[in-house]
Amino acid sequence: MRDFRDAKAMARTLREALASKGVTISNSESLELTARMLGERDWNTLAAAIEASRRRDRAWTRLEGVQARNEPVTGAIVGRVKGGFTVDLGDASAFLPGTQVDVRPVRDWGELVGHEHRFAILKMDRPHIVVSRRAILEQSARA
Numbered sequence: 001m002r003d004f005r006d007a008k009a010m011a012r013t014l015r016e017a018l019a020s021k022g023v024t025i026s027n028s029e030s031l032e033l034t035a036r037m038l039g040e041r042d043w044n045t046l047a048a049a050i051e052a053s054r055r056r057d058r059a060w061t062r063l064e065g066v067q068a069r070n071e072p073v074t075g076a077i078v079g080r081v082k083g084g085f086t087v088d089l090g091d092a093s094a095f096l097p098g099t100q101v102d103v104r105p106v107r108d109w110g111e112l113v114g115h116e117h118r119f120a121i122l123k124m125d126r127p128h129i130v131v132s133r134r135a136i137l138e139q140s141a142r143a
Contacts, residue, residue, distance in 0.1 A: 007046055010034045056127075059091035064124065072118040072136050079113065087119065087131055094107070094119070100132035 007021040011030040018025055025033075028043070066073050075089040077096065086097040096119070101109065119131035120139075 007031070007034050007038065007050065010037075010112065022090055049108055055091045059089065060124075060126065063092060063121065063129065067121040073131070074116055075131070076116050077109075077113050080109070085112075087108070089119075089129070089131075092123075092129060094129035094131045096131050097131065099125055100134045103134055103137050 008031070011027070011034040014034060015025060015027065015030040018030075031043040035041070035043045038046060038047065040046040063073065073089055075087045075094065077085045078088045079086045081095070083095075084098045085101065087094040087096045100122070101112065106112065117133050118136045119133050120135035121129065122132050122135070123130040
């Protein structure tokens with residue numbers, strides 16, 4: 001089954017099928033029609049969705065390698081959510097539980113937001129990633 005990543009091939013097939021019936025459309029028209037068939041407003045929106053998906057896949061592959069090698073990953077805490085924080089890992093988002101922010105309870109978490117920190121990846125279960133800053137702090141305290 002084809003998905004939105006095959007949109008250009010689908011557009012080409014549509015053009016060829018219509019041409020065999022004597023209907024001629026331009027390449028851009030076939031791309032626009034394909035985007036609408038896949039539920040997007042226009043080709044630019046679909047192309048952006050395709051690129052975003054590819055970037056997420058590359059980020060996921062990179063992070064799986066980082067986790068397999070048991071290495072820290074760098075990211076920035078970008079906001080507060082129920083139970084913790086959202087961390088931007090570059091083309092991927094992760095959840096940082098409130099208990100994993102520091103070795104001691106953090107009263108003023110505002111100074112952590114927007115700054116880069118190192119995190120250990122605790123769990124990866126597509127599309128969810130859970131990280132810990134506390135694990136890195138404890139590891140550096142032991143060293």
